[in-house]
Amino acid sequence: MKLPPRVEGHLALVDRAVGSLLRGWARALPEVLVFTLVIFLCGSLLFTTDGLRLLADQTLAASPELIVQRVIGGRAVPIPLTHAARLSDHPAVRRVRPRVWGSFYDATRQDTYTLMSYLPGEGPPPGARILEQTLRLDALGADEVLVGRGYAREEGLRPGDEVILTDSTGRPRIFRLAGLFTAATDLWTHDLVLVQEPALRELLGLAPGEASDLVVDLHAPEEQEAVASRLAGLLPDCRVLTRDGLRRGYHSAFGWKSGAAMGILAVLLLAFATLVWSRAAGPSQQESKEIGVLRAVGWQVREVLLLQLWRGTLVALLAYALGVLGAFLHVFRFEAVLLRPLLAGWTSLYPRFDLPPSAPGGTLLLLLFCSWGPYVCALLLPAWRTALVDPERVLRGLA
């Protein structure tokens, strides 16, 4: 097949660029490695935060629109069920359900765990598998518990084992472990102990006419912000959290953590910048000679620059492909093992979780342009300076 001369010219340049990279692999290898490492870490960070946001979004999508908590002196306290009746009367409210939950501190392990009861009507989306065993949440026995994988691991528990919890009077209560939550729900269930409501009220010392908080479903979920402010006015001793507000909070938290991690990466980025700068400072003697020879045998300045552009692009694309692939596997296959402690945990139990695999186009493009752009510029600038000089001066070593 006969190709247009312009295409043939580009193919020849690409071919030459590949050949020279293979010949000079010893020089190119450190650059590719540093480059790959930077993209791997930045990519891991971005994929993890993107994945956490996506996971938070997916989970919050099944959450109630509003959560009402009673706050006294800046501290959340049990909310009387009479408040639920007042909220139910509001025309925007479709349903109000009291929730019973709390936390307890395990002095032996110095960990805080979450205790929660099953809330009828609130569960996983249809078809979602949240338990490793075939169980129904609403069929949990009065003396049975379900626990997250983190709690089970810390306590060394397996289904059928005894679980000892201490109630509000200090008396131990013995339960049987009926099952474990799946890894897919780790972000939310890792430190969770699910107990039937009567037993949980005894553990927490919660009176029958009280709840930990209230969850509110609305007729028009898209108006949750406006309704929330009206309900807050109705119950001055309460604060009303919206699902959208929680989502913003999670996004902001993950964004902040991502920024902090980026700061740690700054050292590596500095090393990369130094590499780029040394490139930009000037071509090596060998590169200068090559440019001089190419110019002397009739290459235009733009053709020399095109060759450098292809070289830089090949190095950048190779490092990009390796870095992104490595980051993808690291985050979605190996559970972001290097970044998880920094990005995910809010107790000393760092959740292990299966993030939903996703590589947003924006993230991929950001990584591409932040890596390819500076590197190619660092190659082109000195080559352009050298190529502009009379090739005679380059060949004589005068430039």
Add this chain to the structure above:
Amino acid sequence: MTLPSAAPRTALDDQPLLHFSRVGKSYRDGSREVWPLREVSFTLRAGEVGLLLGPSGSGKSTLLLLAGGVARPTEGEVELLGRSLARLPEELRTTYRRQHVGIVFQQFQLLEEERVLENVILPLLPQGVPRRVAQERARRILAELGLAALTQARAGLLSGGEMQRVALARALIADPALLLLDEPTSQLDTVTATSLLGELARLRGRGRGLLIASHDPRLVERLRPDQTYDLRDGVLTLLDGPGPA
């Protein structure tokens, strides 16, 4: 022998191929201005061989680089095929060079990390000549110069004579009208030099102009040039030939 030939000889062959008119070239060496060439004038026609004799440092290489449009004159005119190289914009000057001039540099200026074949096809790469075609042409020229077995050898591992021939093959690959050779025999033993001069003698019969710079006066006998000049301290003197047009 099928070395690439320039266009068949026509009446145009009597037209000047290369014309120097009062050409001077200066460099700045610190605060001092050095003039390796002054007031150089001569004409080379298609099919002619011009020989520049002179000791090392006399300005021969500078003159060749000016003739090939690699360097620009400080004063005067260098015309190639009737076009003033100094007045051409950089891009056109480069285009003119790659279309009409082949240069064999004194130090060969090969890319030593690369293979012989890659060195030879360099001038053709950006011109859109299919790589396969360029490689076939390079192999043919290399074979005719006795280097068929070395096409895949690294240029840096060759002997001086082999490097010289690779540089000659690279200069010939684009079938130029003007071939410039800087000290073509300086790094060759007698046998290799004789062989190379045989090749050059064959090239002169193909309507191509040759301008050769050398410090070796024996080339006058062995090449039988149409014009012979002596270049000393930047001043050109005609020793034998028709003289400036």
